[in-house]
Amino acid sequence: MKTPLLILALAAATLSTAAAQTQTAPTPAPAAPAGYQEMLGATIQEVMSTGDAAVLKELAGKLERAATVAPQDWLPRYYQSYALLIATFQGKEDGDVKDRQLDQAEAALQQARRLRGDESELLVLQAYIYQARLGVAPVTRSMQYAGKVNEALADARKLNPANPRIYLVQGNNLYFTPKMFGGGAEVARPVYEEAKARFAAFRPATPNAPGWGERQLLGRLAAYQQPAGPPQAASK
Amino acid sequence: MKLPLLLLLLLTALRLAAQPTTLSGTVRDAAGQPLPGANVFLKTTFDGATADSLGRFRFTTRQTGALPLLVTLMGYQPQEQPVVLDGQPHRFTLTLKEVRNQLGDVTITAGAFEASDEKRSTVLTARDIVTTAGALADVNGALNTLPGTSRVGEEGKLFVRGGAAGETRQYLDGLPLQSPYSASVAGVPARGRFSPNLFRGTVFSTGGYSAEYGQALSAVVGLNSYDLAPETQTGISLLSVGLSLSHQQRLARSSVAVTGDYTNLQPYYGVVPQRFGWTTAPQAAGGSVALRRQVGRAGLVKVYGAATRAALTLRQPDPGFDGGRPVALRNGNQYLNATFRSPLRRGWSLQTGLAGTGDEQHIRPDVQRVHELEQSLAGRAVLTNDSAGAYWNLKLGAEGLRQRYRQQYQAEAAAPVLRSGFDETRVAAFAESEVAFSNELVARAGGRAEYSRVLGRWNAAPRLALAYQLGEGTQLSGAWGYFYQTPANDLLRFGQYNRALRFERAAHYLVTYQRIQQDRTLRLEAYYKDYAQLTRYAAPALTGDVPLPPDPASYQSTGRGHARGVDVFWRDKQTVKNLDYWVSYGLVDTRRQQRQDPVPAVPTFASRHNLAVVGKYWVSRLHTLVGGTFSYGSPRRYHDPNQAGYNQGRTPGFQDLSLNLSYLTSIRRNLTIVHVSCSNVLGRDNVFGYRYAPAPDATGHYPGVALTPSAPRMLFVGLLISINKKRPADTETAPE
Numbered sequence: 001m002k003t004p005l006l007i008l009a010l011a012a013a014t015l016s017t018a019a020a021q022t023q024t025a026p027t028p029a030p031a032a033p034a035g036y037q038e039m040l041g042a043t044i045q046e047v048m049s050t051g052d053a054a055v056l057k058e059l060a061g062k063l064e065r066a067a068t069v070a071p072q073d074w075l076p077r078y079y080q081s082y083a084l085l086i087a088t089f090q091g092k093e094d095g096d097v098k099d100r101q102l103d104q105a106e107a108a109l110q111q112a113r114r115l116r117g118d119e120s121e122l123l124v125l126q127a128y129i130y131q132a133r134l135g136v137a138p139v140t141r142s143m144q145y146a147g148k149v150n151e152a153l154a155d156a157r158k159l160n161p162a163n164p165r166i167y168l169v170q171g172n173n174l175y176f177t178p179k180m181f182g183g184g185a186e187v188a189r190p191v192y193e194e195a196k197a198r199f200a201a202f203r204p205a206t207p208n209a210p211g212w213g214e215r216q217l218l219g220r221l222a223a224y225q226q227p228a229g230p231p232q233a234a235s236k
Numbered sequence: 237m238k239l240p241l242l243l244l245l246l247l248t249a250l251r252l253a254a255q256p257t258t259l260s261g262t263v264r265d266a267a268g269q270p271l272p273g274a275n276v277f278l279k280t281t282f283d284g285a286t287a288d289s290l291g292r293f294r295f296t297t298r299q300t301g302a303l304p305l306l307v308t309l310m311g312y313q314p315q316e317q318p319v320v321l322d323g324q325p326h327r328f329t330l331t332l333k334e335v336r337n338q339l340g341d342v343t344i345t346a347g348a349f350e351a352s353d354e355k356r357s358t359v360l361t362a363r364d365i366v367t368t369a370g371a372l373a374d375v376n377g378a379l380n381t382l383p384g385t386s387r388v389g390e391e392g393k394l395f396v397r398g399g400a401a402g403e404t405r406q407y408l409d410g411l412p413l414q415s416p417y418s419a420s421v422a423g424v425p426a427r428g429r430f431s432p433n434l435f436r437g438t439v440f441s442t443g444g445y446s447a448e449y450g451q452a453l454s455a456v457v458g459l460n461s462y463d464l465a466p467e468t469q470t471g472i473s474l475l476s477v478g479l480s481l482s483h484q485q486r487l488a489r490s491s492v493a494v495t496g497d498y499t500n501l502q503p504y505y506g507v508v509p510q511r512f513g514w515t516t517a518p519q520a521a522g523g524s525v526a527l528r529r530q531v532g533r534a535g536l537v538k539v540y541g542a543a544t545r546a547a548l549t550l551r552q553p554d555p556g557f558d559g560g561r562p563v564a565l566r567n568g569n570q571y572l573n574a575t576f577r578s579p580l581r582r583g584w585s586l587q588t589g590l591a592g593t594g595d596e597q598h599i600r601p602d603v604q605r606v607h608e609l610e611q612s613l614a615g616r617a618v619l620t621n622d623s624a625g626a627y628w629n630l631k632l633g634a635e636g637l638r639q640r641y642r643q644q645y646q647a648e649a650a651a652p653v654l655r656s657g658f659d660e661t662r663v664a665a666f667a668e669s670e671v672a673f674s675n676e677l678v679a680r681a682g683g684r685a686e687y688s689r690v691l692g693r694w695n696a697a698p699r700l701a702l703a704y705q706l707g708e709g710t711q712l713s714g715a716w717g718y719f720y721q722t723p724a725n726d727l728l729r730f731g732q733y734n735r736a737l738r739f740e741r742a743a744h745y746l747v748t749y750q751r752i753q754q755d756r757t758l759r760l761e762a763y764y765k766d767y768a769q770l771t772r773y774a775a776p777a778l779t780g781d782v783p784l785p786p787d788p789a790s791y792q793s794t795g796r797g798h799a800r801g802v803d804v805f806w807r808d809k810q811t812v813k814n815l816d817y818w819v820s821y822g823l824v825d826t827r828r829q830q831r832q833d834p835v836p837a838v839p840t841f842a843s844r845h846n847l848a849v850v851g852k853y854w855v856s857r858l859h860t861l862v863g864g865t866f867s868y869g870s871p872r873r874y875h876d877p878n879q880a881g882y883n884q885g886r887t888p889g890f891q892d893l894s895l896n897l898s899y900l901t902s903i904r905r906n907l908t909i910v911h912v913s914c915s916n917v918l919g920r921d922n923v924f925g926y927r928y929a930p931a932p933d934a935t936g937h938y939p940g941v942a943l944t945p946s947a948p949r950m951l952f953v954g955l956l957i958s959i960n961k962k963r964p965a966d967t968e969t970a971p972e
Contacts, residue, residue, distance in 0.1 A: 039282050061275040061286040064308065068279050094754045096709075104310050140363065147466045 032070035040066050040076060041208050047083045048212060056087035060108075067111070074117030075208050081108035081125060082212075088132050095136045102132055121210045123156035124165045131169075149173065164202050167195035168213045175220070185224070192221055257321040260294035261328030263287045263307060271332060274309040279316070297321060311335055334675055365432040368850055370865040370894030370915055372952065375428045375438060376417075379457065380867075381848040383761070383803035383820040384442035387869045387890055388841045390924040390943055392425025393417055396442050397765060398799030398826030398842045399454030402724050403742075406457040407449065409538065409575045411591040414612045414639070416457075418544075419567030419597055423552055423924075423943055424518070429544070429569070431495070434526070436462045442803070443744045443763055444715025447666040447682030447699045448618070448633060453721045453742040453767070463536055464528045465491035470959040476952055477501050490529040497522055504951075512946045513551035513560050520546035535578030543570045550946075555929040555939040557602075564600040569593075583623035590615045603648040610725070612639040628671040631682075635664040641725050654785065656729045661689040662722070668699070676705040688722050688739065690732050695720040695739050709752045716745055723771040727831075731771060731791035738769045738793035755809035762802050770795025770830040797828025797836065817851040837883040838873045840925060843890070845870040859900040867892045874925040877938040891920045903957060911954040919948050 043066065047059050060083040066076035084105035088098050106129055113122055127149045134145035149169075156166050175188035195217050204211040263274040270291025277284020283297040305319045305328070312332040319326060364378060371377030376394050380387055386395045393401035406416040408430070417426035439458035441449075449456045465484040473480040478499030485492045501517040522544035529537045546567045551560030575589035591614045599606040618633035642657035668682025680701040687694040699717035706712055720739040723731055731737045746763040774790035807818035823845060829836040847868040854861050869890035876885035896913035916922070921944070928940040 033280070043282070057273070058286050061277075061284065062282060064275055065277040065282050065284045068277075068306065069281060096754065100310075107310070 032073060036066070036069055037208060039069075040073075040079075044079055044208060047079055047086075051086075051090055053087040053090040053092075056083045056090065060084045060087065060104075064108075072115060074112040074115035077108045077112035077115065078117055078122065078125065078210065081105045081112065081129075084108065085125070085129055085132055089135070098132070098136050102129060102136075105129055105132075118160075118205075118209070120156045120160035120163045121165070123152045123159070124163065124169060127152035127156070127169055131173075162198060162201065164195050164198035164217075165210070165213050167191050167198055168217050171195055171217075171220070189224060192217060196221060255323035256296040256298050257300075257323055258294065258296045258325040259305070259319065259328065260292070260325070261330060263291045263293065263309075263330045263332060265312070265332055265334065271309055271312070274307055274312075274330075274332065276305065276307050276328075276330070278319070278321075279304040279306045307332060365438070367852055367861060367863055367896075367898065368865060369852075369863040369896040369913060370867065370892065372427070372913065372915075372950075373432055375430070375432050375435070375457070375459070377427075378432075379438075379440050381818070381820060381850050381865060382440060382442075383759075383805050383822040383846070383848075384455070384824075385822065386824070386841060386843050386846050386872075387867055387892075388872075388924070389425060389890065389892075389922060389945060390423050391841075392420070392427060394455065394457070395841045396455035397763065397801065397822075398797075398824050398828070398839065399742075399765075400839070400841060403452060403454035403721065404457060405449065405452035405455075405721075406459065408459045408540075408573055408591070409461055409589060410448075410458075410587060410618065411573060411575070411589050411614050411616055412451060412635075412637070413591075414593040414610065414614070415569060415571075415595045418520070419546055419565060419569070419595075421548070421550075421552070421563050421565050421599065423512070424548065424550070424946065429542075429571070430459065434461050434540075435459050442761075443746050443765065444699070444701055444717055446680065446701075447668045447684040447697070447717075448631065450635070450664050450666075450684055450686055450697070450719075451662075451721050453719050453740060454765070461526070461538065461540065462528075463538070464530070465493055465526075467960060472957045472959070473497075473954060474956075475499070475954040477504055490527070492528075493524075493526040495524045508947060508949075508951065510947045511944060512553075514549070514946075515551070515562070516547060516549035516564070518546070518548040520544055531576070532578060535576065537574070537576050539572075539574045541570075541572045544568070553941040553943065554927060555941050561602055562600075563602075564598075566598040568596045570595075580619075582621075584619055584621045586617070586619055588615075588617040605644075605646040605649065607642075607644040609642045610639070612637060614638075624669075627673075628669050631666075631668045633666050635662075635666075637662040641729075643729060658690050658728050658732050660722070660728075663687050678703045686720060686739075690728060691722060691737055691739065692735065693738060695741075711750050712748070713750070714747045716743075718743055727771045727773070727791065730786050730788045731773070733788035734791045736793065737771065737791055740767070740771060740793070740795075741769045742767050756811075757805065757807040759805040760802070761804075763800065765799040767795070767797035767799075767828055767830075769793040770797060770828065772830060773832065775832045795828065795830040795833070797826065797830065799824055799826035799828075799842075801825055814854040814856065815851065816853075817849070819850075820846075820848045822846040833882070835882055840873050840875070840883060843869040843872050861898045861900075863896045863898075865892075865894045867894075872925065875928075876926065876940070877928050877932075878940075885926065887923050887925055888921075890922050890924075891918075892922070893917045893920075906957055906959045908958075909954075909956040911952075911956060913952045915950045916945075916948055921948065 043059060043062050047056065050056060050059075060080045063076045063080035063083060067073070067080065070076070084101055088101045088105065091098065091101070109122060109125060109129065113119075130145045130148045130152060134141045134149070153166055153170055156163060171188045171191035174191060175185060199214045199217060202211075263271045263276060265271055270287070270289070272287055272289045272291060274287040274291070274293070275284060276287060276293045276295075278297055278299060281297065281299055281303070283295060283299060285293040285295040287293045300321050302318050302320050304316045307315045307330050309332060312334055315330065315332055365371065365375055366373050368378045368381055371381070376392065379385065379394060384397050388395050388401075391401060394404045395401055396404050406413040416429060418429055420426040437460045439456070441456045441458070443455070445452070445456045465486050468486045469484050471480075471482040478497060480495065480497035482493065482495040498521045500519040502519070505514055505517045522542065524540065524542035527539045531537055544567075547565065549562065549564040551557070551562050554561035571591070571593050573589065573591045575587070577585065577587040579585045593610070593612045595610045597606075597608045599608070614635070614637045616633065616635045618631060620629070620631045622629045624630040637660065639660040639662070640657070641660075642655070645654045645656075646652070664684060664686040666682060666684040668680065670678060670680045672678050682699045684697045684699070685694060686697075697718040697720055701713065701715040703711055703713035719742045722728065723737065723740055743766040744763065746761055748759065748761040751758045770793070772792050772795045773786055776786045777784045801822060801824040804821045805818065807816075809816040824842060825844065826842050827836045827838055845868070849866045850863070852861060852863040867890070871886040871889050873883040874885040874887060875883050879885070892915060894913065894915040895917050896911065899910040901908050901910065924943045926940040926942055928938045932938050
């Protein structure tokens with residue numbers, strides 16, 4: 001269980017893209033100092049383009065600083081949480097250290113919630129944090145956290161079924177469940193396909209709003225076309 | 237001349253201002269230790285840095301003027317100071333103050349083992365109970381692998397630190413259990429009445445427990461049941477000894493779970509020869525219903541009801557009977573538990589509940605007839621305030637119990653019926669507070685007062701525990717307290733008529749060292765337990781083989797005793813991947829004078845050295861969890877009437893190696909576990925004691941027979957299927 005989760009995180013961290021965020025969607029920024037949006041955007045780009053735990057923790061610090069520049073903006077807290085989460089997946093620390101880091105990620109997420117951020121996105125991130133909690137002690141936690149992941153994703157879907165990241169995280173869950181027991185690549189595929197369709201229709205509300213995951217998804221879907229991919233995929 | 241100079245000055249000033257300012261320094265805690273990870277930055281800007289592993293930081297800024305420099309780190313108070321950005325480098329030596337502990341950061345561990353899934357650092361998890369070899373999925377069986385316990389194979393109950401089984405009190409959702417074990421007769425080990433699958437957590441405290449718990453001289457087992465069932469699921473268990481079905485249905489704000497089970501050892505005994513002559517192999521049928529419902533925003537109502545019927549007939553080894561003495565047992569048990577909990581206003585929360593028990597037994601030893609009926613109703617209300625003060629909390633509670641006990645005895649079918657019994661009303665109140673004196677030192681102080689109507693007495697029991705955190709994951713703690721218990725039912729039957737009868741009492745003193753680092757736990761505990769006011773009575777006189785009713789005047793609260801020893805626990809889940817093992821060792825030195833003991837003696841249920849080694853290995857390639865448990869108990873005492881002295885005989889030491897195996901697979905995509913277990917694989921001849929005839933034979937010798945288990949080994953095979961439509965089977969993780 002642990003290894004697939006790590007691979008998943010690695011993929012998410014290294015393949016995530018901020019490409020979607022650069023698309024122009026000129027929305028008026030909240031009252032923040034000039035240059036804030038650009039600085040935040042550049043920091044988000046950095047988060048999305050690294051898989052180094054130490055760099056991610058540095059960037060989480062920078063995002064915390066950004067939160068003091070615009071105390072009413074939920075996005076720096078959201079990305080702070082995201083950076084800490086990916087840093088946890090990437091880190092080699094023991095379980096207690098990881099749990100503490102996830103506590104910090106969750107604290108940042110709570111702050112983003114209090115600022116009334118996009119609840120559907122926040123729930124997806126919460127589900128992702130639960131997956132990380134599960135990965136810390138899979139044997140004792142799988143029962144408790146597997147349910148929590150599904151619940152958070154279901155709530156996210158209720159709020160905004162158009163959020164493509166719901167299907168990405170759900171697809172990953174299925175992808176790493178063994179094939180003979182109801183999971184596997186082929187079962188995950190329609191969920192990934194749905195994610196693809198949702199990504200195609202998705203436009204972030206603002207340039208810096210959450211938009212990660214598409215490149216990871218395309219990487220996953222590309223694997224189905226390769227001859228070394230799952231046998232069912234190869235035969236078709 | 238003047239103007240150019242001014243211009244020059246102005247230009248210099250401007251250039252100075254435009255020059256970046258470098259800020260650097262160190263961040264340390266009050267003790268001078270570096271604080272890596274601290275975020276040092278100019279408030280309202282992106283400029284700042286994260287302190288490195290030596291607590292150093294350095295950054296440059298193009299900001300000018302005066303800005304607050306802010307330092308933040310989780311667990312420390314944020315610090316702010318103004319800094320003038322004038323193009324000159326500035327160095328800072330920053331010291332952060334730790335946030336003072338909220339209560340709960342340091343948990344008092346003296347005496348208590350907690351088994352739960354909620355915290356990663358607990359000593360045992362709920363699934364350990366199911367996967368421990370030799371425990372046979374019995375809560376008590378698993379707790380018997382922890383230090384402080386002595387294996388008493390013929391009883392199957394919990395005997396803690398030189399205490400009898402009755403000195404351990406079990407609580408279900410805070411309410412005392414009046415009949416925690418399945419009905420049994422001497423020589424046939426009892427099991428816990430409740431399936432371990434009901435509980436999300438178990439607390440096993442072998443001394444120094446909270447004022448919340450009364451009526452326990454030696455230990456407390458707190459069983460906490462699940463709240464709302466997480467998902468709809470159906471379970472089918474086909475066992476070599478019976479069948480069990482369960483279904484739970486999750487609704488939006490409530491859940492319902494029903495179970496039904498039937499066990500019959502007849503087919504198994506037909507295949508595997510037994511030493512005892514079983515006329516009716518143990519059989520039982522039972523069912524339960526559990527309802528959960530959310531009330532209001534955070535309130536929860538839980539109702540659990542269960543009923544069982546059980547019967548067995550066997551011939552017990554007995555020197556007076558050829559082929560053993562026949563004993564028949566029939567038992568009916570009903571249990572209902574209803575609890576409600578909800579937050580109230582101003583930080584207070586309420587936990588309350590009612591539990592009713594009815595237990596009826598018909599026992600026929602040879603031609604005698606015994607009928608026992610016990611009915612009880614227990615209620616409890618506890619108010620907790622976790623924010624009573626910044627650094628202390630408060631818990632207040634009240635408990636009440638009504639108990640009716642009746643026994644009818646006939647020496648034979650035609651003999652007159654002798655009736656005895658008592659009615660008890662017991663009330664108790666307690667108050668307790670946890671106080672955090674500093675980040676390292678936490679104390680728990682409380683008291684409990686009880687009144688018993690049958691004794692016509694009350695008691696007051698002070699309790700105190702202290703915990704000092706030596707470092708990350710390392711704690712030294714201690715506990716002291718007085719613990720009272722009313723004498724057991726069979727003692728109260730006659731003892732109640734003596735107005736001098738008192739509560740039995742134990743005083744506990746214990747010191748614990750615990751270190752949890754990563755996935756390794758070490759616990760050392762030394763204890764001393766001082767018993768007083770134990771009930772004693774004169775051995776009843778005999779007319780032939782039949783004892784006369786005892787004389788109430790001989791019941792006195794004058795027994796004394798002590799138990800002292802050391803418990804060691806080591807658990808390691810880390811060193812070998814997929815291997816989890818623990819070692820428990822308990823040394824107990826104990827003597828007491830109680831019941832019929834003519835002199836202080838080592839009780840028959842205590843063994844001096846107790847060892848358990850438990851191992852579990854998950855073979856992920858085979859989807860199989862294999863486990864083994866080795867138990868050793870040093871020789872136990874028994875009374876041999878053929879020798880001078882009292883409790884002077886010694887049984888051979890107890891040894892058992894149990895193995896189990898759980899294979900995870902799927903049947904039509906439903907998670908299926910194939911479980912095989914075998915006790916005493918090496919076939920050791922364990923002897924629990926000897927039974928002697930009440931009178932000597934013609935040569936003046938008391939004939940005796942050895943008390944042994946019904947069979948040297950017990951083999952168990954089970955097929956457990958869970959049908960869950962929402963969640964596909966996951967056979968990649970070790971079973972729950």
